[in-house]
Amino acid sequence: MARGLIGAPEEIIEPSRIGMMLTLPWTWAIAYRRFNQGVLIRSGLSLAVGTGTMVRLSTELAVLGTAWIVGTIPGAAVAAATLCLGVVAEAFYAKFRVGPVRKELPIPPPGTPPLTQRGLLSFYIPLSLTSVLLFAANPLVSAAVSRMPEAISSLAVWPVVNSVSFIVRSFGVGFSEVVIAVIERPGAVRQLRRFGIVISAVSFAVFAVLAMPPLATPIYGTVVGLKPELVSLLAKYLWLLAPLPLLAVAQSYCQGAILHGRRTRSVTEAVFVFLFATSAMLVAGVLWGGVVGLPVGMAALVLGETLRTGWLWLRSRAIRKELWSSSQPAALGSDASYPVL
Template sequence: MSSINLHPGVTQKRIFLAWLPLAAMWIFMAVEQPGITAIIARMPEVKKQLAIFGVIFSFSLIIESPIIQMLSAGAALGKNRANYNKLLNSMHLFGIVLTLIHVLIGISPVFDFLILTVVNMPEDFLADSRTAFLVMSPFTASVGYRRLWQGVLIRRGQSKVIPAVMLVRLLTSAVILVLGMFFRFLPGAAVGSLALTIGVIVGAAGSLAFVRQELPRMEWGDEGFTYTSLFYFYYPLALTSFIDLAARPILSVGVARAARPIESLAVWPVVMGFMFLFNSFAKSYQEIVITLSEEPGGQKELKRFAIRMGIIVFVTFQLVVFTPLRDLWFRHVSGLDAELMELLPMSVFFASFVPAIFSSISYNRGVLITTRRTGMVSLGVFINFAAMVTLMFALRLVPEITGATLAAASFFGAMATEALFLVYKRRNG
C-alpha cells in the first residue's frame, strides 16, 4: 500500500512519499517529448518536421482535452465499484466519439484549412502534417483509459506501480524512435507521432493490468452518485482541459505570424518540452492535494510543500538555462543548430518562471476540486486563455519580436494571471 494509508495526519514526509511516484510518472512523460524532438532533429528536413510535429501534437492535445481530467476524476471518485463503472462507461463514450472526430478532421478539408489558413504553414507541409496527424488517431482514447485507471490506482493507494508502467511506455517509444531514425520508414514528424501513440497504448495496457488486481478488493458501495452528478462534477474539468490545451495551437498561430516564423515553430516545441519537464513536478501534485487535503492538517502542510517545490524548480531551471548546461541540453541533447539557438535566450527567460507558478496553480486547483468547486477551476483556465490571447496580440506590436519569445511571454503572463485568480478564489470561496 502507498504511504497515503500508512500514517495518521498529513506530514511533509507523507506528502513527499505519496507525491514521489507521481512525480516520476510525469517526469517520464516529460522526457518523452524532448526525446522525440531530439530524434526528429537528427532526421531529414529538421525545421519542417519539428514545426509539423509541434503543430500536430497541439491539435491532437485539443481533441484529447475532454479526457485529460480522468486522472483527477479517478482519484477523487474511484472510491468504490459503482463509481468506477460510471467513470469507465463515460470513458467508453468519450473514446469512441473523440477518435471519430480525430479521423474525420484528418481526412477532410477541415485539416487543410487548419494547417494552411489558420496556422499559415507552407503548402508543402500539408502532406506530412496529415500523415503525422492520422498516425495519432488512437492517441486520445488510449490516454483517457490510462489516466482513468491511474487515477483509480492513486485512490486505491497503489501509486507506486505507476512509474513502472510509465517506464515501459518510455522504452517502447524509444525503440520506435530509434528504428525510425535508422530506417526512415516515415518522415520525422510521423515517426514522433507513431512513437508517442504506441507508447501511450502500452501505458494504458499496463495500467489496466494493475487495476484488474484492485477490482476484486473494491466495495460495491453506492453513495448516490449518479451519471447526472458525474456530469456536473466532470464537465467543468473537461472544459478546463479544452481551454488549457487550446493554448498550444493558438500560440502556434501567433508564432507563425511573428518574426522568423519557421525557425520559431521549430524552437517553440523544444522550449515547451523543456518547460513541461519542470512543470511535471507540479502537475503530479494536484492528485496528491485531492487525496490528502481533507485530512487533519492537510491544506496547511500541502501548501508548505507546494511553496518549497516552487522554489526548488525555479532555482533548478535557472541553473540549467543560464549556465553552460543550456548548450549541453538544447544543442547536444535537443539537436538545435546555431541558427535556432539564437532564438532561445528570451524565450527560456520567460519560460523559467512557469514551473514555479504552476506549483501554486496545482495546489489551488486540487483544493477547489476536493471541495467540488470545479467550476472555479474552469473559470481560472478561461481567464488564463483570455490573458494569453490578449498578450499574444499585444506583443505582436513589438517590433521584430520573434515567435518563440512571443509564445513564451504570452504563456508566462497567462499562467501568472490564472495563479492569482485561483489564490483569490481559494481564500474567498
C-alpha cells in the same frame, strides 16, 4: 485549416498532417489511462502510476531508437508515433495493474446516495472543458507566431520550448493528485504547503540547469539536435519560462482544494482567464509586428499561467481557509447537487 486559420508555412503542413493521423489513438489512450490511474490513486497505489510512466518512457525510447536506426522516417512522424505509442503502452499497463484492485474497492457506507449521471456530468464537464481549452492554446500560439518575424525558426524551436515547459512543470502537475488524495487528513494543509515549497525549489533548480547558457549547445544542439542558430535563439529567450515551475505547484495546490470542494466550475473559469490573457498578448504581438514570435509566445504563455494561478488562488481561498481551520474537514459545498465522488 492549417493554411487559412493557423497560417502555417507551406513546408510544414504535410508533415503535420501525417503526425495528426498517427496520433488518432491518443485521445482514447489518455482517457483509458486516466480512468484506471484514478482507481489506482484512490486505492493508495500511486507507485503503480509512476511505474506506468516508466513503461511509457521505455516505449518511447524504443520507438525513437528504432527510428534512429532506420534513419529515413520523417521527424514529425517519428515524434507523433513516439508520443502516441508511449501513451497506449501506459494505458494498457494501467489496465493490467487495476484489475485486482477494482475487486477490493471500499463499499460506500449504508445510506450513501448513489452517483447519478447528472451528478457525474456536473463534476466532469467543467474539468473536460478545461482540458479542451488548454489544448486550444497551442494552435493559438502557432497561429500568432506564424504571423510574426522569423516564423519558421520560432516554430522550429517551439516544440523544444513545450518540452522544457512540460519537464519543469511536471513536478507541480503531479502535486494536484497528492493534494486531492490527502487534503482531508488532519494537519495535511500545513504539510502540503511545506511539500509544495520543496517541489517548487526542486523544479526551479531543474529549470535553472536547463536554462544555463553554457549548457545550451550540449543539451539543445548535441542531444536535441537543433541547428546552432536555433540553439542561439532558444538560449536567448528560455529564461522567460522561469516562473512556470513555481506557478505549476501553486496551481496544483489551489486546484486540488477546489476539486475537494467539488467546485470544478472555478477551474474552467481560470482557463478562460488564461486564454483571454494569452490571446490578448499574442494579438498585440501580431499587430505590432516588430518582435520575433518566439519570445512573444513564451511571454504570452507565462502571462496566461500567472493570471490563471491568481484566479485559482482567489476561488479556492474559502475552501483553503475552512480546511486550515478544521482538523476534521467536513464535506464542502458544490456548484450542483450530487453525491461526493
